[in-house]
Amino acid sequence: MERSKSLRAQQFFTAAQQQRIRETVARVEQDSRGEIVPLVIDRAGDYRSTSLTAAGLLAWAGLVLLLWWQPDWPAAQLAWRLPLVYAVLFGLGFAALELLPGLKRRLIRPAVLDERVRERALALFMHYNLHTTRDHTGVLILISLFERRVRILADSGINARVAAEYWQQRVDDIIIGLHRQEACEALCQAIDQCHRLLAEHFPHNGGANPNELPDLILH
Structure with missing residues (x-):
């Protein structure tokens, strides 16, 4: 998912790709x-505590090195120099982690990333009323860009007829496509797979079939 390093959710797909995805959903x-x-979302969490903790450790390490390099500083100078150096190093470290998502992501345990995406997916599922169709x-x-994670949630009507392995396969297919820089193609193929499943178990019955939900959301 290299594009996620420079693009946010709103720009992740081109206009033509967005149209293709909407047509596939239709x-x-x-x-x-x-x-x-x-x-598609920018991130499932802000992980601010990771930036604060890492920046604090970097600042303390910088102070230790500074005192080793300049052991003869007068006490009167230490009283104002050390807080100043700490503040500068802390600010630089925090800014670097916020500006370099790849570096910040490496400081977060994979299990934490998984859990944040799981929680956000459930919250969005409820927020957009997917449980009320x-x-x-x-x-x-x-698709959560910062975490480089994909999550699929289906409502009870579908899950009663489909094994969890089916959705995991769709997730794996999308992830492979994302790593190949073929996000749109991978997503459309996954939607097509869901299309076959839904057409088999929940065919259109010929009556009214309103579009109850958006066909693509980017934020």
């Missing part, structure tokens, strides 16, 4: 009673 709604919502056939496909 095909699902034409042939089935399913509702699929692809959603008529046949409980809402599907959220979440």
Whole structure:
């Protein structure tokens, strides 16, 4: 997901790619009673505590090196120089971590990243009312750029007929596409796979089939 280093969610897909994704989702709604919502976010959490802790440790390490390099500083100078140096090093370290997401991500345990994305996916699933579709056939496909994670959540109507391994395979397919710089292609293929599943188990019954949810969300 190298594009996530420089692009935020709003710019992750080009206008043409966004249109292609929406058209792919629309095909699902034409042939089935399913509702699929692809959603791209910048990050699932701000991880501010990671930046604060790392910047603090860097500043303390800098002070230790400074005292080793300048052991003969008068006490009167230490009284104002040490707090100043600490503040400067802390500020530089914090700014570096906020500006270099790849560096910051390496300081966070993978399990923490997984949990944040899981929690955010569930919150967004509820926020966009995917749990209130008529046949409980809402599907959220979440791509979180900072964490480099993909999460798929499906409502109870679908999960009653589909094993968890099915969704994990779709997640793995999208992740492979993201690493190959083929995010749009991978996402559309995953939606097409969901299309086949929904058309089989929840075919369009010929009655009214309103579009209950957005076809693509970027934020």
